[in-house]
Amino acid sequence: MSEIRPRRSVLAMPGSNARALVKAQTLPADVILIDLEDGTAPDAKAAARAQVAAAVAARGFGHREVVVRINPPETEDGEADLAALARAGADAILVPKVRTSDTLIAVGSRLRRLGAPSDTRVWAMIETPLAVVNAAEIAGAARDVDGRLSALVIGPNDLLKAARIRPPGRSALVPWLMTVLAAARAYEIDAIDGVFTDLRDAAGFEAECAQGRDLGFDGKMLIHPSQIDPANAAFAPDAEEIAQARRMLDVFDAPENRARGVVAVDGKMVERLHVEVSRRTLAMAEAIARLGA
């Protein structure tokens, strides 16, 4: 079974926004994503870098996974971000505008040379057409980057721009999303759906969360605290899925079914592969319950 870590809600905030960094410490997001790239203005980058390194090192985010999006690592800002963050204690470094796995391998080596803990993860933004075309090769870096690569994150704004798809363009993006999802699953890493930018459209946001969940994503990148609860609800197994998963395990555990690969439950054929799905559902539900404990 691949890693069980709730990543239903990945709340982004500019690294330059001191108020957001404090507020994030009390918000129910699974992941706090602090952005030193596009969300931080060029003139504010140096001060933001120092502020973010200090905030991460202070370890005030509790159980939340802390991820810092650096500037492209081949730039001066990106190199300075890595140097400042490598040993600050972030759970992961998110690399923007990845095009090939070489960038991730270079970031992995740089983190090692900078003395980053071995459990510092690398996440990759998939937001260029080349990254979608190379999705399998990029996800395959999970075997190379010291085992650090643990999530691909969709960047719909950059994708729409580069592909010249007319916004909002969600349906046009679905084949691109599924290409990324297949790559992530092939290498057993997480896939996080991209941002929904219309903060006034709560119904549209919920619908997009439900779609992202049904497509197979593990969670969604968010831009505002008001999006956390709907995302947490959408990407968690619901009561019916949990009951169904328990039932599935009971059925295959029954003495009369132990030697069978396939049985009928409520008129539907189920196979032993559904046991694995059920175990994952229950493990995720337990991990989410532990967050609330």
Ligand SMILES: CC(C)(COP(=O)(O)OP(=O)(O)OC[C@H]1O[C@@H](n2cnc3c(N)ncnc32)[C@H](O)[C@@H]1OP(=O)(O)O)[C@@H](O)C(=O)NCCC(=O)NCCSC(=O)C[C@H](O)C(=O)O
């Ligand atoms: C979008 C915003 C600029 C709106 O900000 P604002 O008008 O201040 O919102 P509110 O007045 O409604 O805020 C209410 C309170 O919530 C706090 N807040 C708001 N947003 C956040 C946040 N993201 N994280 C933490 N806290 C937040 C405010 O401070 C208020 O608190 P209080 O003072 O107690 O009342 C703003 O929401 C924002 O900046 N959002 C994040 C933008 C961002 O990070 N963008 C980069 C990521 S998007 C991306 O990566 C796209 C991708 O690359 C692609 O290509 O698609």
Ligand SMILES: [Mg+2]
């Ligand atoms: Mg982007």
